[in-house]
Every structure is written in C-alpha cells, then in structure tokens.
Amino acid sequence: MMAAHSSRKILILSLCSLAWLPALAYGDGGTARFSGNVGDYRMTVFTEPTPLRAGPVDVSVLLQDRQTGGFVTDAAVTISVSHADRPLNVNRVTATTASATNKLFQAASFEFAQPGTWNISVEVDGNQQTESSAFELNVAPRVPRWVDFIFWIGFPVIPIALFGVRESVRYRQARAPSPATAG
Amino acid sequence: MISVDSSFQAILSSWSFDVWIVAPIVLSTLLYVRGWYVLRRRGSQRFGAWQLAAFGCGMALLSIALLSPIETFSALMLRMHMVQHLLLMFLIPPLLWLSAPELPLLCGLPSGLRREWIAPLYRWKPIRSGFAFLTRPPVAWGLFVAATWIWHLPRFYDAALSSGTLHNLEHACFFWAAMLFWWPVVQPYPSRLNYSRWVLLPYLFLAAVQGTVLSGILSFANDVIYDHYELLPQVWGITAIDDQAIAGTLMWLFGMLAYVIAGALVGYKLLFAPRSRQLHFAVAGMPAVQSGVTAYGPPTAVRPTPRRLNRAKHRPPVRQQLPILSPDGDSCHRPARDVLNVPLLGRFLRWNKSRLVLQILMFAAAALVIVDGLLGAQIVSLNLAGVLPWIHWRGFLVLGLLVAGNLFCMACPFKLSRTLGKTLFGGRRHWPRWLRSKWLAVGLLFVFFWAYEVFSLWQSPWWTAWIAVGYFLAAFVVDGFFRGAAFCKYVCPIGQFNFVQSLVSPLEVRVRDTSVCEECTTKECIRGAAATATAAAIPGCELHLYQPRKSSNFDCTFCLDCVHSCPHQNVGILTTLPGRELLRDPRRSGIGKLGSRTDVAALVFLLVFAAYVNAAGMVAPVLDLIDKLQAEWGFASRIPLVTAGYLLGLGAVPFCLVAIASLAGRRLSGDSESALRIATRFSYMLVPLGFSMWLAHYSFHLFTSSGAFSAALRRFLSEFGWRDVETAAWVCSCGLETADWLLRMELMLLDAGLLMSLYVGYRIARDRYLGMRRAMGAFLPWAGIAVILFLTGVWLVFQPMQMRGVMPMGM
Numbered sequence: 004m005m006a007a008h009s010s011r012k013i014l015i016l017s018l019c020s021l022a023w024l025p026a027l028a029y030g031d032g033g034t035a036r037f038s039g040n041v042g043d044y045r046m047t048v049f050t051e052p053t054p055l056r057a058g059p060v061d062v063s064v065l066l067q068d069r070q071t072g073g074f075v076t077d078a079a080v081t082i083s084v085s086h087a088d089r090p091l092n093v094n095r096v097t098a099t100t101a102s103a104t105n106k107l108f109q110a111a112s113f114e115f116a117q118p119g120t121w122n123i124s125v126e127v128d129g130n131q132q133t134e135s136s137a138f139e140l141n142v143a144p145r146v147p148r149w150v151d152f153i154f155w156i157g158f159p160v161i162p163i164a165l166f167g168v169r170e171s172v173r174y175r176q177a178r179a180p181s182p183a184t185a186g
Numbered sequence: 187m188i189s190v191d192s193s194f195q196a197i198l199s200s201w202s203f204d205v206w207i208v209a210p211i212v213l214s215t216l217l218y219v220r221g222w223y224v225l226r227r228r229g230s231q232r233f234g235a236w237q238l239a240a241f242g243c244g245m246a247l248l249s250i251a252l253l254s255p256i257e258t259f260s261a262l263m264l265r266m267h268m269v270q271h272l273l274l275m276f277l278i279p280p281l282l283w284l285s286a287p288e289l290p291l292l293c294g295l296p297s298g299l300r301r302e303w304i305a306p307l308y309r310w311k312p313i314r315s316g317f318a319f320l321t322r323p324p325v326a327w328g329l330f331v332a333a334t335w336i337w338h339l340p341r342f343y344d345a346a347l348s349s350g351t352l353h354n355l356e357h358a359c360f361f362w363a364a365m366l367f368w369w370p371v372v373q374p375y376p377s378r379l380n381y382s383r384w385v386l387l388p389y390l391f392l393a394a395v396q397g398t399v400l401s402g403i404l405s406f407a408n409d410v411i412y413d414h415y416e417l418l419p420q421v422w423g424i425t426a427i428d429d430q431a432i433a434g435t436l437m438w439l440f441g442m443l444a445y446v447i448a449g450a451l452v453g454y455k456l457l458f459a460p461r462s463r464q465l466h467f468a469v470a471g472m473p474a475v476q477s478g479v480t481a482y483g484p485p486t487a488v489r490p491t492p493r494r495l496n497r498a499k500h501r502p503p504v505r506q507q508l509p510i511l512s513p514d515g516d517s518c519h520r521p522a523r524d525v526l527n528v529p530l531l532g533r534f535l536r537w538n539k540s541r542l543v544l545q546i547l548m549f550a551a552a553a554l555v556i557v558d559g560l561l562g563a564q565i566v567s568l569n570l571a572g573v574l575p576w577i578h579w580r581g582f583l584v585l586g587l588l589v590a591g592n593l594f595c596m597a598c599p600f601k602l603s604r605t606l607g608k609t610l611f612g613g614r615r616h617w618p619r620w621l622r623s624k625w626l627a628v629g630l631l632f633v634f635f636w637a638y639e640v641f642s643l644w645q646s647p648w649w650t651a652w653i654a655v656g657y658f659l660a661a662f663v664v665d666g667f668f669r670g671a672a673f674c675k676y677v678c679p680i681g682q683f684n685f686v687q688s689l690v691s692p693l694e695v696r697v698r699d700t701s702v703c704e705e706c707t708t709k710e711c712i713r714g715a716a717a718t719a720t721a722a723a724i725p726g727c728e729l730h731l732y733q734p735r736k737s738s739n740f741d742c743t744f745c746l747d748c749v750h751s752c753p754h755q756n757v758g759i760l761t762t763l764p765g766r767e768l769l770r771d772p773r774r775s776g777i778g779k780l781g782s783r784t785d786v787a788a789l790v791f792l793l794v795f796a797a798y799v800n801a802a803g804m805v806a807p808v809l810d811l812i813d814k815l816q817a818e819w820g821f822a823s824r825i826p827l828v829t830a831g832y833l834l835g836l837g838a839v840p841f842c843l844v845a846i847a848s849l850a851g852r853r854l855s856g857d858s859e860s861a862l863r864i865a866t867r868f869s870y871m872l873v874p875l876g877f878s879m880w881l882a883h884y885s886f887h888l889f890t891s892s893g894a895f896s897a898a899l900r901r902f903l904s905e906f907g908w909r910d911v912e913t914a915a916w917v918c919s920c921g922l923e924t925a926d927w928l929l930r931m932e933l934m935l936l937d938a939g940l941l942m943s944l945y946v947g948y949r950i951a952r953d954r955y956l957g958m959r960r961a962m963g964a965f966l967p968w969a970g971i972a973v974i975l976f977l978t979g980v981w982l983v984f985q986p987m988q989m990r991g992v993m994p995m996g997m
Binding site for chain 1: 193196197199200201202255258259261262302303306307309310348349350414417418419420421422423926929930933934937940941944945958976980984
C-alpha cells in the first residue's frame with residue numbers, strides 16, 4: 004500500500020531535480036593558484052575552470068591589506084598572460100569587479116589558446132606604488148568542444164526513455180485483464 | 187583599502203544568476219501556485235495559506251542557498267559553506283514537505299501532460315516500489331547519514347570544492363538525501379505511513395547522535411581537515427582552524443535544533459493529537475481525495491464512526507473526485523485560438539488590402555536587391571543582393587514558419603507579377619495534366635540547390651539579382667497563361683519549401699465551426715464571392731483547397747481569400763499543434779492522401795536531405811576535402827566534384843537509406859504493401875528533422891551576420907548619392923567561432939526536430955500496424971535514419987562554417 008502512495012513523491016523530487024542541473028557559466032573564484040604578500044597587499048589568485056584546460060579561463064584576484072586583512076577593491080589590477088613558448092606575445096587585461104560574481108574579487112577572462120606552461124603576471128597599482136607578482140600555470144590540452152555540449156547532444160535520450168516507459172506501462176495496462184473480466 | 191561597510195556592501199551584492207537554478211524554481215513555484223489555486227477553487231480545505239507560505243519559503247530559501255552570497259562565499263569560508271548545507275538539509279526539505287506539494291504541483295501541470303505522461307509513470311511499478319523502498323525509515327536514515335559522512339570526507343569535500351560539477355553533485359546528494367530523510371517525519375498529505383510513528387523517535391535521535399559526532403570532529407580537530415580552506419587567505423582575521431570550528435558548531439546547533447523540534451512535534455502528535463487526524467479516509471458518499479488522485483486502487487476505508495460521519499457532513503462540499511490522473515478526467519482539449527481575433531493584428535489581417543500592403547513592402551525589398559545587384563558594387567558582404575536574400579530573408583522565412591506559418595507566401599512579391607500577367611493575358615488555360623504533380627518542383631529545387639553550390643550564388647550579387655528577375659518573369663508568364671495559381675502550386679521552389687515546412691507550423695487557415703459549412707450551399711471559399719455594391723469580387727481558393735475538407739498547410743499560400751470571401755466569417759487563422767497533420771493521413775481537399783503521393787514524398791526527402799547537404803557545403807572539412815580532391819584528381823574547377831557530391835547527397839544516399847528502411851520495415855512488420863508505399867507514408871516523419879536543420883542553419887547566419895544589412899544599406903545609399911558614407915566599424919564575420927549560446931540554440935532545435943520526428947514516426951507505425959511488435963519493426967529502421975540525420979546535423983553545427991556578410995566590430 005505504501006508503494007502505491009509513495010510513488011507520487013518521485014514526481015515532486017523530479018520536478019525539483021531540475022534545479023540541480025550543472026551551471027553552464029563559470030563562477031569566478033575556482034582554485035587558488037597563488038597566495039602571497041605583494042608589497043602592502045596579500046594577494047590570492049584563483050583560476051576557473053578546474054582542472055585548467057586550454058580554452059576560456061577566468062582569472063580572479065583577491066586583494067587584502069597585509070596588515071589588517073581587510074579587503075581591497077579600489078586598487079587597479081592588471082593581469083598579463085603569455086605562453087612560455089612565446090613570451091613576447093602578451094595578452095594584458097585590466098581586471099574588474101564587474102567581471103566577478105564575488106564583488107570582493109577583480110576578474111578578467113582570457114583565451115588560453117594552447118596547452119603547456121603559461122606565465123601569469125598580476126600588477127597592482129595602489130595608492131602609493133605599483134607592485135607585481137608572477138607565477139606559472141600548467142594548462143592541460145583543450146577537451147573537444149562537443150564535450151562541453153554533451154548534455155545538449157544527449158538530451159533527446161531523456162524524453163525518449165520517459166516515452167518508452169510511458170508506452171510500456173500503457174501497453175501493459177491495456178493488456179491487463181480488467182477486474183470485471185478477471186473473474 | 188575599503189571600509190568594513192563597503193566590504194559588506196560588496197558581499198551583499200555578490201549574487202549569482204544561473205538560469206538553470208532560477209528557471210526551475212520559478213517554474214515549480216508557478217505550478218504550485220496554480221495548482222493550489224485550482225484546489226482551493228474546487229473547495230479543498232487542506233490547502234490553506236500555511237501550505238502556500240511553506241512552499242514559498244522553501245523556494246525562497248533554495249534561491250538564497252544557491253544564488254545569494256552564501257553560494258558565492260562558500261568556496262572562501264567553510265562556515266559559509268556549512269550554512270548552505272544546513273539550509274539544504276535541515277530547513278528547505280521540511281518546508282517543502284510541509285507544503286504538501288504533490289497535489290498542487292500535479293494540478294498545476296497542463297492536464298494533457300498530466301494524464302498522458304505523468305499518470306502512466308505514476309503507475310509504473312518500479313517507480314512506486316522504488317520510492318517506497320527509499321522512504322522506509324532505515325533506508326532513508328542510512329542514505330542521509332551516508333551522504334553526510336561521505337561528502338565530509340576530506341578527499342571528497344576538497345574534490346567538490348575544486349570542481350563545479352562535483353560541487354553540484356554534492357549539493358544534489360545532500361538535498362535528495364534530506365528530502366528522503368524528512369519525508370517520513372513530515373508525512374506530507376496525502377501520503378500515509380504503514381508503520382508506527384513511534385519509530386520516528388529513535389530515527390531522529392540516532393540522526394542527532396551521528397550529527398553530533400561529525401560536528402564534534404570538525405569543532406575539536408587540531409588540524410585543518412580540508413586542504414582547500416588552508417590554502418585560502420584569512421577572511422576578517424579568522425584562521426582556517428577557527429573557521430572549521432565555527433562551521434562544526436553551526437552544524438551541531440542547527441542540526442540539534444532541527445532534530446529536537448521535529449522530535450518534539452512527533453512526540454506531541456503521538457501523545458495528544460486525535461488518531462483520526464492521522465488517517466485519510468473515505469466515508470459513504472465522501473470519497474477520499476486521493477481516490478481520485480492516485481488512480482491505482484481504492485482508498486483504505488476507515489470504519490465510519492458516528493463522529494467521523496458527523497464531521498464529514500459538516501465539511502464544505504467538495505468535488506466528488508479530483509480527476510487529476512484519471513483518463514476520463516477533465517478534457518485537455520482547448521478551443522483553438524484565432525489570430526484574426528488578436529487586437530490590431532487581427533484587424534489588419536481582416537482588412538482586404540492587408541496582403542497587398544505586405545506584398546508592396548516585399549516588392550520594394552526585392553527591387554532594392556535587383557537594383558543593387560545589377561548596378562551596385564559587387565562586394566558580396568556590402569551589397570544588398572548579397573545580404574538581404576541570403577542572410578535576412580532566409581532567416582526570417584524559417585523563423586516565420588516556426589512561430590506562425592507560411593508568412594512569406596502571404597507577403598509574396600511575385601504575386602504582383604502574377605496578377606499583372608493574369609490581367610494582361612487572361613490566364614485561362616489549364617495547367618497540363620501531365621505536369622499536375624510536384625515532380626517539376628522537385629526537379630527545379632534540385633537544380634536550384636545544385637546551382638547555388640556550383641556557382642556560389644550567394645557570392646554573386648549580380649546573379650542573385652537575375653534570379654529575382656527570373657522569378658518575377660516566371661510568375662508573370664505562368665500565371666499569364668494558366669488559370670489558378672499554377673505557379674505557386676506546381677512551379678515555385680520557394681513555395682514548395684514553405685508548403686512542406688509549414689506542416690510543422692503552429693497556425694493553420696481553417697474553418698472555425700464545421701457545422702456552419704454543412705449548412706452552407708454557396709461555397710464562396712472555393713467558388714469566390716461575387717462583387718456587390720459595396721465590395722469587389724473576391725476569388726475563391728486558387729489552389730483548389732475546399733475549406734471544410736482542407737487539412738494542414740500543405741499547398742496553402744495564406745492568401746486569406748477564403749477568409750475574406752466566406753459570408754459566414756467561418757474561416758480563421760487558428761492555432762494548431764505543430765506537426766499534428768503529419769500523424770494523420772486523411773483525404774485532403776486539392777491534394778488527396780499524402781500517403782499515396784509519391785511526388786510529395788520525393789519533395790519531402792529532397793528538402794530534408796538538402797538541409798544537410800546545403801549546410802555541409804559550407805563547413806570547413808567538406809570544403810577542404812573538395813579542394814584536396816580537386817588538386818589530387820587534377821580538375822580545373824569544382825563543378826564536377828560538387829555535382830557528384832549533390833548527386834550522392836540528394837540522390838544515391840537518400841535512395842539507399844530510404845530503400846533499406848522501407849525493405850527492412852516491410853520485412854520486420856510483415857507488411858504486404860509495396861516498399862514505395864511504405865516509404866511514401868513514412869517520409870513525412872522526417873519533416874520536423876529537416877526543418878530543424880534548415881532552422882539551425884539559417885538562423886545561424888541571421889544571428890551572426892544580421893548587422894550586414896545596415897552596412898550594405900549605408901554603402902548602397904552612399905553609392906547612389908543619397909548620403910555620405912560613414913566609416914562604420916565592420917568586420918567580416920568569416921571564420922569567427924560560433925558563440926556558445928548560438929550553438930546551444932542550434933542543438934536544441936536539432937533535439938526538438940529529432941524528438942518530433944521520432945514521435946511522428948512512432949505514431950504512424952502504431953496507426954498503421956496492429957500490435958506493438960509489428961509497429962516497432964516498421965518504425966525502427968526509420969528511427970535509424972532520423973538518428974543518422976540528427977548526428978550529421980550535430981557534427982555540422984560544430985564545424986567552422988563559411989560566413990556571410992559582416993558584423994559590427996566587437997560582437
């Protein structure tokens with residue numbers, strides 16, 4: 004009896020389940036790649052996605068006052084990236100809070116065209132002076148683009164499966180003897 | 187440095203927006219509210235403001251947990267992450283269950299969807315027994331505890347923090363496990379436990395014990411358990427170890443509070459609540475609500491004591507049953523809406539000059555194309571003849587077919603030259619009997635597609651202009667000599683394209699009330715209306731579609747002559763279920779049975795496969811292959827290779843696939859009909875898939891190069907001396923990678939096309955063959971073709987595509 008009544012809850016759970024589909028857009032933040040003192044600041048640099056692959060990459064910077072630990076968002080942050088094989092080909096972008104979901108961060112987006120080692124340099128232009136820090140990132144090869152869209156490619160499987168279940172249930176019900184004929 | 191106030195302001199403004207979270211929450215809320223309102227209107231006393239508030243609070247908290255700064259900062263602070271988990275596990279699930287969401291959500295669904303889709307799944311035994319198993323207290327408790335502990339293991343917790351997908355999975359596990367855990371505790375209406383509620387006291391107590399142990403581990407650990415937080419900077423001077431201790435304390439406080447409150451309420455109900463309130467029962471003449479809901483088995487009757495009978499008598503009257511899932515429930519059929527009743531738009535369409543206005547506008551655009559194509563600079567991306575027809579017109583054509591119907595034929599500029607031809611030459615001859623089929627149009631379409639590729643027509647404004655001129659001349663000549671709309675019905679390639687694709691359009695010109703037509707003796711819709719003192723004569727349908735027996739948009743040019751000529755005002759532009767006409771095969775006025783029209787089936791196959799071949803002719807791998815073969819085989823031009831490709835793609839390959847599917851289906855289903863007849867009937871299932879490919883392809887060009895019109899118009903105006911040219915920032919849109927949103931849209935279109943095609947094919951098979959086995963035998967080979975085409979389309983949209991025109995810089 005319980006089975007008969009309890010199955011209905013599945014529907015509600017299923018409806019709510021849509022809310023758990025993976026987000027398509029990158030959130031900022033991600034994995035901390037560098038954390039250290041740079042001049043008067045404590046700087047932490049995050050990258051998204053994880054693991055880092057060739058393709059679009061978000062670089063976010065969190066600045067804190069080195070003494071008090073308070074957040075700093077009024078310093079100008081410029082991020083430069085270049086591939087280790089082509090150090091002169093530098094892509095330089097000013098990070099902004101507008102590009103970040105977390106408004107304590109300053110973020111910028113880059114296209115890491117190829118895998119390998121990338122040099123990241125973060126320059127902070129504060130009230131008094133300009134400080135900078137550099138580090139390296141290892142970027143894995145890009146996954147084929149279709150992998151990012153696998154949900155959309157495979158989506159028809161879901162309604163087809165549901166339809167199959169529905170038809171099979173209806174088929175069985177149609178074949179089942181009614182109480183009147185069951186004797 | 188910024189002040190504390192500013193940093194708080196920054197934190198409070200750190201909301202994220204994820205459509206995949208917002209849309210389901212909004213949709214669920216709308217469904218619940220709608221269902222709640224329906225139930226209230228039906229007199230249900232079980233759904234009051236309290237339930238509505240509980241659901242609203244649950245959804246609001248879900249939004250806060252997943253979109254607010256709590257989510258944004260969860261990766262920075264363990265305590266924030268803990269708050270998020272506690273909301274998902276201890277507050278939101280009980281609130282959602284307290285709102286008794288089952289019936290409101292079901293009532294909120296469209297009745298057709300509910301009865302046709304939900305009800306069968308509801309009755310599916312694996313689902314029923316599966317959920318019954320999952321909500322048994324030992325199982326629900328075990329899953330809840332397992333989810334809690336496993337995800338708090340450092341390895342998994344750190345992994346979740348470094349991967350968005352794993353993080354979502356973690357949240358999903360917590361949420362589902364908690365939903366299952368709280369279900370026996372809340373026992374939402376109309377569910378019923380079949381075991382004693384005393385079980386819930388140790389159930390909650392043991393859950394509290396394990397929660398205390400876990401929070402104790404977090405609070406009193408000497409080291410930071412999760413590496414992720416150890417690497418992060420201190421926020422507000424709180425170290426990672428202190429952050430962890432705070433998180434553990436929050437976990438313990440929050441959890442204990444939830445368990446104690448729940449335990450107290452359960453205990454109170456066990457000791458003091460009247461037992462009858464815990465049961466849902468049916469008494470004579472008052473069936474329990476769930477008896478009309480579950481549709482599987484009678485309710486458990488409770489002995490009708492005098493007290494219960496008395497209470498039932500004094501309840502406000504309710505409907506005998508809620509026919510939520512019963513097959514004989516409220517009808518899902520709604521009267522079709524009529525576009526002619528839409529304010530302003532309907533009035534415009536009812537005006538007998540509306541079509542002429544649209545035609546003049548389109549004629550003006552065609553004139554611009556011809557003038558610029560013949561006289562303007564032959565820069566394809568900056569010439570109106572290189573831009574308007576190949577980017578904008580084609581894009582709007584397919585979008586128009588998708589959202590409305592055959593709008594282009596309604597506004598067809600060639601109608602003007604047809605009318606002129608008729609006026610000058612009378613147009614009294616009958617169209618030759620041997621040409622009264624679609625074979626001529628099939629041939630013309632094939633030639634057009636071939637010429638388009640071989641001569642790169644889109645790259646030649648001059649040729650484009652001449653095509654337009656040729657069209658005007660052909661329409662003028664054909665209708666100048668022949669009666670009826672011979673050009674539209676038998677010749678025009680664009681018209682044939684529209685006729686086929688509009689089979690999946692959501693609007694159709696048809697009669698509003700068939701009983702009115704039964705009374706009608708004058709038949710103006712096909713014979714025409716004679717001139718009166720106040721109105722000119724209106725012709726009847728030139729394509730010989732007799733409205734009462736007209737079915738589908740096939741051969742209908744949306745000329746609205748039938749609308750204007752009907753003295754009963756019984757013809758409208760009505761909404762219809764897209765693709766509905768593909769399922770049936772009635773005898774259609776002016777057409778006959780589509781299932782016996784081999785010429786129409788050939789037209790359908792040509793247009794379906796041309797959608798893929800036409801797109802393939804523009805993608806890098808195919809173009810590279812042609813260049814490579816040309817070099818290897820020493821051809822002077824691409825023409826032989828492209829011709830061979832077209833003969834293969836529009837001839838040999840479709841023929842082989844169709845032959846295999848027909849013969850295999852014939853064999854598997856034991857059909858005695860000829861393979862040709864089977865292929866003819868099943869051809870229509872591929873229409874949605876073909877249309878989805880055209881739509882994906884043409885809308886891609888429209889969205890990537892829509893700005894080209896502005897650039898071309900400026901160049902045109904400047905060249906012809908109407909204004910000084912502005913140095914606008916235009917870039918060639920060639921070779922740019924497709925934006926993610928556009929690619930997603932293309933895939934969605936292909937998905938929809940595949941699903942609709944498969945559904946149509948399945949229904950054709952079920953209607954045609956007795957027995958599931960035979961039907962599936964006939965259907966599966968055709969489903970195979972649909973899947974092959976779908977995968978081809980997917981491959982195509984991922985390829986770099988040759989582009990059209992220019993786009994504003996910076997897009």
